[in-house]
Every structure is written in structure tokens, then in C-alpha cells.
Amino acid sequence: SAVISQKxxxxxxxxxxxxxxxxxxxxxxxxMFWYRQQPGxxxxxxxxxxxxxxxxxxxxxxxxxxxxxxxxxxxSTLTVSNMSPEDSSIYLCSVKExxxxxxxxxxxxxxxxx
Amino acid sequence: xxxxxxLDSHVSVSEGTPVLLRCxxxxxxxxxxxxxxxxxNKGLQLLLKYTSAxxxxxxxxxxxxEFKKSETSFHLTKPSAHMSDAAEYFCVVSDVQxxxxxxxxxxxxxxxxxxx
Numbered sequence: 001s002a003v004i005s006q007k008x009x010x011x012x013x014x015x016x017x018x019x020x021x022x023x024x025x026x027x028x029x030x031x032m033f034w035y036r037q038q039p040g041x042x043x044x045x046x047x048x049x050x051x052x053x054x055x056x057x058x059x060x061x062x063x064x065x066x067x068x069x070x071x072x073x074x075x076s077t078l079t080v081s082n083m084s085p086e087d088s089s090i091y092l093c094s095v096k097e098x099x100x101x102x103x104x105x106x107x108x109x110x111x112x113x114x
Numbered sequence: 115x116x117x118x119x120x121l122d123s124h125v126s127v128s129e130g131t132p133v134l135l136r137c138x139x140x141x142x143x144x145x146x147x148x149x150x151x152x153x154x155n156k157g158l159q160l161l162l163k164y165t166s167a168x169x170x171x172x173x174x175x176x177x178x179x180e181f182k183k184s185e186t187s188f189h190l191t192k193p194s195a196h197m198s199d200a201a202e203y204f205c206v207v208s209d210v211q212x213x214x215x216x217x218x219x220x221x222x223x224x225x226x227x228x229x230x
Binding site: 001041043092103104105106108110 | 150221
């Protein structure tokens with residue numbers, strides 16, 4: 001399976017600021033996704049990162065709050081904009097190969113907003 | 115629409131005894147089903163997957179799960195628990211296998227505690 005890294009691994013931010021999270025894969029992958037895991041809860045899909053076009057967002061998530069880029073088949077970024085304490089979560093990227101059913105996850109970015 | 119229900123939020127077993135983590139699913143199509151494990155402060159690791167082949171699926175670390183369509187269940191089992199099995203376990207469903215809607219729907223998780 002692909003090796004996935006995320007930067008930063010954790011961060012503490014002030015409310016009103018923005019943080020960009022990077023996801024790097026060691027091989028080209030067809031699909032990349034971004035998830036949020038709020039404290040003590042399960043994972044919720046934020047969006048599918050589409051290479052060369054706008055991301056596809058799930059209900060409840062908007063591009064102004066969570067802009068996503070995917071300039072190539074191995075890299076994606078998620079920005080958490082104008083942060084509030086409610087954005088404190090673990091953010092995870094995942095990848096999936098065409099024809100495969102499973103997704104593989106990065107180690108996550110633990111974000112705390114004060 | 116697809117959904118997953120993990121019937122127990124917390125399971126405690128003694129080391130060396132069997133583990134049973136229960137999962138029921140709802141899906142409009144033939145589902146793919148997965149179990150992922152999350153150790154404290156770690157990412158998610160795929161334990162096993164079901165994708166319409168054999169109904170008894172073997173995974174890593176001695177875990178296995180049985181797909182029962184009549185019961186819409188996909189329970190995770192292990193014959194003998196080890197201390198290193200202590201973690202959060204997520205049952206996950208995907209409606210379409212490998213193409214089309216790729217969305218994974220996660221259960222709420224079951225925290226497994228191993229008693230020495």
C-alpha cells in the first residue's frame with residue numbers, strides 16, 4: 001500500500017487564523033479524500049480532492065471554510081480557514097486506487113484551536 | 115443510503131479470551147465492508163475487507179469477520195485477545211465497489227480494552 005505522510009502532525013492555533021495541512025503520497029493515486037475526526041468521535045468525510053479541478057464537498061462542508069487543492073496525483077492540501085475552537089479535531093487524508101475498494105489513511109494532523 | 119451501527123461503544127475482555135465486536139450495516143447495493151483499527155494517537159489501519167468474495171474474511175493480527183447478508187451483519191472476532199489489541203475499532207461500509215460513489219461511511223467505533 002502507499003505510504004502517506006501529513007504535515008504538520010499537530011498544531012495549536014489561535015482563533016481567526018488559518019492552517020494549511022499537507023498530504024503527500026509516495027506513489028500516484030487515483031483518488032484522495034479529507035476526513036475530520038472530532039474529539040471522541042468517528043470520521044466524517046469533508047471532501048474528495050479532485051486532481052486539476054474543484055473538490056467535491058459533502059453536506060455541511062463548504063469551500064470557503066475548507067479550501068482544498070490537488071495539483072498532481074501525489075499531493076493535496078486542506079486549509080482550515082478562520083478557525084474557531086469547534087474546528088479542534090484530527091484531520092486525516094486518505095487515498096484509493098482505481099478499481100480498489102479500500103482506502104488507506106495518513107497519520108492525521110491533530111489541530112487545537114484556542 | 116448506507117449506514118453502519120456498531121452495537122457496543124466499549125468492550126472489555128481478559129487477555130487470552132475471545133473478542134467479538136458487533137456491526138450491522140444498511141446498504142442499497144451490494145456493499146463493501148471494512149474493519150479499521152486506530153491505536154491511541156495513531157492513524158487508521160485496515161484490518162480486513164469484504165468485497166463479495168468469500169463471506170468469511172481473514173485479516174491481520176488474527177482477526178476475522180463474517181459477512182451475513184440475511185442478518186446484515188459483519189461482526190469482527192479474534193479467538194484470543196492480546197494486550198496489543200487494545201484500540202478503537204471502526205466498522206465501515208462502501209456502497210459501490212471501486213468505482214462511482216467512493217464514499218466510506220464509518221460506524222461510531224468500539225473501544226476495546228484488554229484486562230491483564
